[in-house]
Amino acid sequence: AQSVTQLDSQVPVFEEAPVELRCNYSSSVSVYLFWYVQYPNQGLQLLLKYLSGSTLVESINGFEAEFNKSQTSFHLRKPSVHISDTAEYFCAVRPASDNAGNMLTFGGGTRLMVKP
């Protein structure tokens, strides 16, 4: 079984400041890692994912996350946030096996609030 802990339920930050959203996971097997974003009154959208290879993964809108196996972490960062980044962010994992299906285990979410 897997579990995911997002250490901050809310993160307020001023526009153009850097931000880090923290995610730690626990699993007895290798996992794939994901960050999803949820804008108000919408469903979740995939932001970025780590499957294998380079431990630093990037999204098209300036977010990046680094997989740290020794610390079992997958923190999300952005060097300069915009008002439009205000949303809830979810970290998720699934077993790294094609036979495991696509069942995700989610963290509790972090609400990013960007202030002008």
Next chain:
Amino acid sequence: NAGVTQTPKFQVLKTGQSMTLQCAQDMNHEYMSWYRQDPGMGLRLIHYSVGAGITDQGEVPNGYNVSRSTTEDFPLRLLSAAPSQTSVYFCASSYFRGGNQPQHFGDGTRLSIL
């Protein structure tokens, strides 16, 4: 391209009533699932299906039934609604195998049980 469509978007029920939340996808995805979202708890898996005629329980299945008669549709039934089932419900779909298959989510159904 509709993606994943959920209906209704909002619903208020009285305790003991039954209802069905509808979910349809037009991407020919084998895998479909239902999650509930509660504050501070993220999304928790209720039921999932890996193909027509095949369903299984997730983390929080009690009080919910599902069926999968077609690839496209995966309805969620509340047989006797309880206030603890007040939540936002999301349906998701994806191809079954392969870690690089993202899940596609609907916009959610906001359900209140009085």
